[in-house]
Amino acid sequence: MKQPFPFSAIVGQDEMKLAMILTAIDHSIGGVLVFGDRGTGKSTAVRALANLLPPIRAVKGCPVNSPAAEDVPNWSGLCNHTIGEQQTPVVDLPLGASEDRVTGALDIEKALTKGEKAFEPGLLARANRGYLYIDEVNLLEDHIVDLLLDVAQSGENLVEREGLSIRHPARFVLVGSGNPEEGELRPQLLDRFGLSLDVRTPTDIDTRIEVIRRRDAFENDNAAFLLRWQAEDAAVRDQILVARENIKTLATGESVLRDVAELCLALGSDGLRGELTLLKAARAYCAWSGGTTLKRDHVRAVAPMALRHRLRRDPLDDSGSTARVERVLVDVLG
Structure with a gap:
């Protein structure tokens, strides 16, 4: 196979x-x-x-x-x-x-x-x-x-x-x-x-060329290509295992909880699932990054992916969901 x-x-x-x-x-x-x-x-x-x-x-x-x-x-x-x-x-x-x-x-x-x-x-x-x-x-x-x-x-x-x-x-x-x-x-x-x-499809010409180059190498010299990337995949796997341990002892300050709640409130997300998911994603990102204390920057980094699909429709705002999240991020978190 x-x-x-x-x-x-x-x-x-x-x-x-x-x-x-x-x-x-x-x-x-x-x-x-x-x-x-x-x-x-x-x-x-x-x-x-x-x-x-x-x-x-x-x-x-x-x-x-x-x-x-x-x-x-x-x-x-x-x-x-x-x-x-x-x-x-x-x-x-x-x-x-x-x-x-x-x-x-x-x-x-x-x-x-x-x-x-x-x-x-x-x-x-x-x-x-x-x-x-x-x-x-x-x-x-x-x-x-x-x-x-x-x-x-x-x-x-x-x-x-x-x-x-x-x-x-x-x-x-x-x-x-x-x-x-x-x-x-x-x-x-x-x-x-x-x-x-x-x-989205990449618009940068160098990125598109690199995609073609790697896919061509994967199909024409499969064994060598897999060997070339084996160490990188192993490093990511090991980092995931370390993060799984680190996340158990992360410190979460009251200020970060307030940031999460204020952000979701400003976005008007329904229910509390947004807050809980954002907090968990930020903690996982902190552990992945090697941090020991959850900070505002960790919340900011994962907020778009945790919240963009939870926004209420606004007929007066034709900007995309990602732009809306990033705009509120600036307003709330600076």
Whole structure:
């Protein structure tokens, strides 16, 4: 199987790469929504993330990647509870996927051949403790959106059909990409993404040349290209692991909490999810940067990606959401 394009070799798109890294440091930040032009590296970045992410410790063969033997679901039929390291799961959810494929359903083969009523886990089980990626997320069918909203809220997948009643953990980082010209995302699902960013085709000629050069090298001399970027990807992976430890001991002053609240209030974001996400993203960025105390600069650095998709529509303001956030950043934080 051909390995994906190295994460570190992606040219530009620094905000997109940073958003991915922040969710790898702290999964509770929520998902990442990447909207932008076709061919700008959205899906490439997500697939590159799979090879970059640190491994997880899980029971071998467990359908939901359980971290310990006592967490293995009784319906799995797994008897050997050997724990080992495995790659962090990154699971694709195709647009045309049926509800049974997403949530899991009765194992028809066992039912017909052995007369057993067994559960066949779906994509949500495989994505537990990892990432669930949806390309063209704005074209997702409404009933699948409703299902994802329920699971994102509870962290569990409940399947009750064909005489089955199955419940299993389904905690994952939701990553969606799409082209805004093909339709908007439902507000309920949009709010579930922790971070949002817009990706544009680079207009700098040197950047475009470098993109072509690296992609050509990846396709024509794959082994050498992967070897060339192996050390850089390993360095990013190690930095993520260090940040995961550092974030546990970060100091958060009262002044920073006030900055976060005042910023969200000035922007008019609905609810309190904006404040909580902004705080978590700023803490992850501080840990990633090697800081020990959360400061205003950390909040300023991640505010656009944490808040641009939470703004109320203003018919009197035709500026983009990023410009509105940056304008309020200056007004509130200086």
